[in-house]
Amino acid sequence: AQKITQTQPGMFVQEKEAVTLDCTYDTSDPSYGLFWYKQPSSGEMIFLIYQGSYDQQNATEGRYSLNFQKARKSANLVISASQLGDSAMYFCAMRDSGGYQKVTFGTGTKLQVIP
Amino acid sequence: EAEVAQSPRYKITEKSQAVAFWCDPISGHATLYWYRQILGQGPELLVQFQDESVVDDSQLPKDRFSAERLKGVDSTLKIQPAELGDSAMYLCASSLEGQLQETQYFGPGTRLLVL
DSSP states (O other): OOEEEOOOSEEEEETTSOEEEOOEEEOSOSSEEEEEEEEOTTOOOEEEEEEETTOSSOOEETTEEEEEETTTTEEEEEEOSOOGGGOEEEEEEEEESSTTOOEEEOOOEEEEEEO | OOOOEEEOSEEEEOTTOOEEEEEEOOTTOOEEEEEEEOTTSOOEEEEEEETTEEEEOTTSOTTTEEEEOTTSSOEEEEESSOOGGGOEEEEEEEESSOOTTOOOEEOOOEEEEEO
């Protein structure tokens, strides 16, 4: 069974600094996808970035990048130049190729950006 | 930009009452998901549809929850009778075909409070 672990319940970062949010995963499937979502206090889940298990390069989307270390089964999200609007919950999620490709979410990390 | 619609946004009900949530996915999206998110946790999949068929309802409490997507477009999730422990955010999401690399697009969610 697939499992996602986010060990940081809460993080603080100074505005304009970079921050890394940790995510480790467990799956026996060689083919899988990893996602990061942002959830502001309003509740909607916003897609940030995707990394496929066979992708050779780490994914980047604007200020978001994914530090993918396949052997360590980690997929950490790096946010550069933090902004006040980055304050939110961040969820790591995984989908593997088994069955109907169910998505499993971690417990989330609450990020607070300090002015 | 196409969005996933959900209603109502907020619902307060008394225990033992019936409650229903509605979701309209992005046009053309074959895969529809219902998630439950308890405060402080990540979303948990309740049911996944591929067109009008349920492909995963392993975590759906079938004694009180039901879900349908009769024409393979919009969907309804029902709880009868509601219990105090059902208080949570109910999120609907859709994706094109539910394939490995596809992004799930989420609606704004319905916040349910059971008194």
